[in-house]
Amino acid sequence: MATAAPAQVAHAPLEGAARVWGTIALSAATFMNVLDTSIANVSLPAISGDLGVSSTQGTWVITSFAVANAIAVPLTGFMTQRFGQVRLFMASVILFMITSFMCGIAPNMTTLILFRAMQGFVAGPMIPLSQTLLLSSYPRAKAGLAMAMWSMTTLVAPVMGPLLGGWITDNISWPWIFYINIPVGVVAAAITWTLYRKRDSATHKVPIDGIGLALLVLWVGSLQLMLDKGKELDWFHSAVIVTLAVVAVVAFAFFLVWELTDKHPVVDLSLFARRNFWSGAFATAVAYGLFFGNVVILPLWLQQYMGYTATQAGMIMAPVGLLAIFFSPVVGLTVAKVDPRRYATFSFLVFALVLWMRSHFNTQADFWTIMIPTIVQGVAMAFFFIPLVTITLSGLTPDRIPAASGLSNFLRITAGAMGTSIATTFWENRAALHHAQLVESVNTGNAAAGSVISGLGSSGFGMDQVLGQINRIVDQQASMLAANDLFFGSAVLFILLIPLVWLARPQRSGAGAGDAAAGAH
Structure with a gap:
């Protein structure tokens, strides 16, 4: 405590x-x-x-x-x-x-x-x-x-x-x-x-709980390094990755034991005894990790494979706040009257819809086709933070709200960082798989491949240039299919998160909307 x-x-x-x-x-x-x-x-x-x-x-x-x-x-x-x-x-x-x-x-x-x-x-x-x-x-x-x-x-x-x-x-x-x-x-x-x-x-x-802080830095840092370096070092075939994984697990175990027994813990783990806290905090963290991972992949894909400039990719990403700015005050002023679990469920359903829409993109998708899901996502953003924070902090006495807000924010931000690493790794792995599958079909027996090869050849390209062009097209398609896989998988995970929100008990008393909102973001 x-x-x-x-x-x-x-x-x-x-x-x-x-x-x-x-x-x-x-x-x-x-x-x-x-x-x-x-x-x-x-x-x-x-x-x-x-x-x-x-x-x-x-x-x-x-x-x-x-x-x-x-x-x-x-x-x-x-x-x-x-x-x-x-x-x-x-x-x-x-x-x-x-x-x-x-x-x-x-x-x-x-x-x-x-x-x-x-x-x-x-x-x-x-x-x-x-x-x-x-x-x-x-x-x-x-x-x-x-x-x-x-x-x-x-x-x-x-x-x-x-x-x-x-x-x-x-x-x-x-x-x-x-x-x-x-x-x-x-x-x-x-x-x-x-x-x-x-x-x-x-x-x-x-x-200050110096030992708790050192263990926190050690396990979070080791875990994030493992996720960031994993792809580069071929995951568990690398001694470095195995060492980082062992350090993360051991440091986390020691961290749990120390924080539960120390008089002045840097993280108050006793909060996890409260059902509303752990269900709200975990739902927020996983959802934010999914959201942030996809937010990083979209501009990378647009710039690397779709020929967008940084400004154009920014214009695609920007409208996420338009509807959020409109709906957020409404949510803030009504969350005390409406069951926040309903708002959070609605948010997750809209996130799933947005990602499902993105999973149908192809390399011919125009600017507006790519932008529309971003605009719709603003609705999900508005109904995301405030209701989940209200659930997470409900029933807590005012003196425990700062610790609860700190811990839930720690989980959310850490999940965002991990979501970025996992999403980029997944995207690259799936792109490599799709690339291998597409290359198998590029042969003289394939009519489409044959016509592309002959078309490029008749345009004056040498064989090396023809193969280079085909490889670029295959790269573009493979990255698109990999992004589709990521978007679809994320949509499914948002649906699966909904029952976690409903594990929380309805809010009756405790942190008011103002106190709860004080832990938002």
Whole structure:
């Protein structure tokens, strides 16, 4: 059980212009943070090419940020008690700007991954604390409105991320996807310090669970490294992968034992005794892993095999927030009246529909055919976070909500990183399989293959050029079929997740919508 925080001084809500400026500043910091989880997606081919690595290695730019961020999130409660909400939030914003600059000047992929991990780690407290400070700025009766305003920011950022990332990559250069954080951070930090410096929370010294933290870093880091390097090193035929798997399993076992017996655990595992917590947290984590894995694959496929520029791929990804921005306030204001399990079920069904639609893409699919499922996905996004957070945190006393929010966010972010690695590995493996199957049918006995070969030959191509062209067509088809497999499998998994949501008990009392929303994202 986590230690109780000292008695807090209740600050009066902000009024008028101060509340507006406070909302803008806190939302800007959140925007900058969430933007960085999606802005690099469409820039991966450019970053990988510029730094001379494969696109698979390029995905480390995403996973290194996510893993470090996941490890930092559960520490927010401990660090808040030691340093105070406002001071910790300011430190997080300032360090985020510094590490963003370092990412931009990184000379090679190794350095970039290191700086991205540092950026993810210092960003950990920013999102939970932006919610906490925002809720303290509004009267309790308007907590739902505060969280609806905040959630709209987290939905606009994924819209802007691919668009900005694509435009910057095509028209300036990819380091600017990181430099763009600096002016936003300066504005957010200046306004926040002006308004909130006299509203800091009480602090007291609490012991840090150093061993628990070390074991957490060890097992999460080993597991993610195993997933990222597996394809490259031929999985369990490699001694490195076997070693990483053993380290991850052993460190996880020790972590469980230590956290369940330590007086001040870094992660409060006793929360898993609550059915609503574990069913909500696991449903959120698996669904987010599926969603994020597919979000990474789509722009890679569009740029590598469909001839899209980074800007065009960004335009395909961007509309995911349009309907989400419209529906999110509705969900935020009605989630207390409607069974959140119904909303979550609806979200999973729409996600499944979107992925089923994508599983029917072919290499002739035009811009609008590819974009329509992205627009529909906005509906699923709106009904995803707030109802699942309400389920996860329902019935908890206010003093346990920060620990529960930290743990559920840790699971979600870790699942996102793992989803990226698993999706890219699955896509490449299925593409290799489809490539082998398609190549078998390319022979003189196949009428279609024969006509393509003779057609290219009569156009003046030499035999080597003909075979090169055919191989390119086979590559394109194989990657398309592999993406279809991934989309269809993900759709099925979303359907299978629905019973997990219904294992939760109906919410009767406990965390209100405002408190629950405070753990959102």
